[in-house]
Amino acid sequence: MTAVVPEPAQDRDVRRRELAAFLRSRRERVTPEQVGLPRGPRRRTPGLRREEVAQLAAVGVTWYTWIEQGRAAHISAQVLDAVARALLMDAAERAHLYALAGTSDPHTEAECTVASRSALRIVERLAPYPASLQNARYDVLAANRPYAQVFGDPAELPPDQRNCLWLLTTSERWRRDFLDRDEMLRDLVAKYRASMAEHVGEPVWEARLKRLLDVSPEFRRLWERHEVAPMVAHVKRYLHPRVGLLRLEHRNMWLAPQAPAQRVVAYVPADECTEERLERLERLAGLAGPA
CATH class of the missing domain: 1.10.260.40 (lambda repressor-like DNA-binding domains)
Structure with missing residues (x-):
């Protein structure tokens, strides 16, 4: 620590x-x-x-x-x-x-959840690579079609569940398909604690934390370890039911240095096999028609 x-x-x-x-x-x-x-x-x-x-x-x-x-x-x-x-x-x-x-504002309003047109264009243009637009709390504000095909469509979830921490903690699909799910959760909890140091006392951050602590004993155990981790690129493995194993490297691009901070998260193939499988998934989606 x-x-x-x-x-x-x-x-x-x-x-x-x-x-x-x-x-x-x-x-x-x-x-x-x-x-x-x-x-x-x-x-x-x-x-x-x-x-x-x-x-x-x-x-x-x-x-x-x-x-x-x-x-x-x-x-x-x-x-x-x-x-x-x-x-x-x-x-x-x-x-x-x-x-x-040097004091946190206790009345900070919720970050804007409306994605700008330019941010949406960046996310869409990254296809066939999965990409999403997220805020500092890991809320998924927008996602392209490859993201929906690999991880599930956030638009099908209630707004308060479109969050990576929430999904890693509660989603059976994420628990099943993400081969490194336990490691991912430990890492994300540590990153969330590091990010939250700048937002102590802010209602939206405190509400998110309380909800996770209430719903998940696993999250609560990890949170009580007080571990912190930096935002770094890393490779994770996903077992897709249609195209098989995907090895994806997470890359972050911050769109603004100040609140409300948003970032494009791109999932870049870590090898040629993964790239071919993402392209095949894109073709299969095209044959199936609009998402």
């Missing part, structure tokens, strides 16, 4: 100064009229005054002043939420605020 290294004091000071400057810039941008306050004849401060932000956020004036002066430590998520609302921050500004404070 990787030890958590405390942030150096110098880095904390830099983050506090950046947070202070960011809040001042946002405060000066918001006009009294935008938040329902009278402007008054003697206002010289651009935007809002500190005491007005404190009043709107229902926090102490002294505490808010310390935050803007870079003197406050351990600012709670509740205070950050109140300040973000008072300053009319949009989603990007709010995410930046929490990042500077």
Whole structure:
């Protein structure tokens, strides 16, 4: 298990100064009229005054002043939420605020599950190789026809079951056809734990974890081992009922470096035999008509 290294004091000071400057810039941008306050004849401060932000956020004036002066430590998520609302921050500004404070946003909304047209085009163009579009929680947002032929069509499942962890844990088909299923599950649980370190307290992540812990003693045992693993390419074996053994290497291509992060997951043949079998599967699907 990787030890958590405390942030150096110098880095904390830099983050506090950046947070202070960011809040001042946002405060000066918001006009009294935008938040329902009278402007008054003697206002010289651009935007809002500190005491007005404190009043709107229902926090102490002294505490808010310390935050803007870079003197406050351990600012709670509740205070950050109140300040973000008072300053009319949009989603990007709010995410930046929490990042500077080094705190997870407990009110992060569910990631968008609508795939962009360009992402869908990439997934489709990878045929005859199986490919899917996934988010950081391993939800399958879209998949091409080869993916559906090899792993099953996600569109036939309820939305809350279109998830690789859920399927590895509960699907009889995945348990039967994936020859490395137990190893895959251990690896994916370790990757999920590593990813979740950046999303502790976020409702959609916590809900996914709770559901898996409740439904699967096997998942619960693996989770309690506290193992973490990096995102690396690897070869897995699948026994397809129509074309036989497939050896596929998983390749990830992230489409954006920030939330909502999505990636194209391509399953590339690890040998010529697998490539031939995928091409045969594509021909068989063509003979059968549209999926």
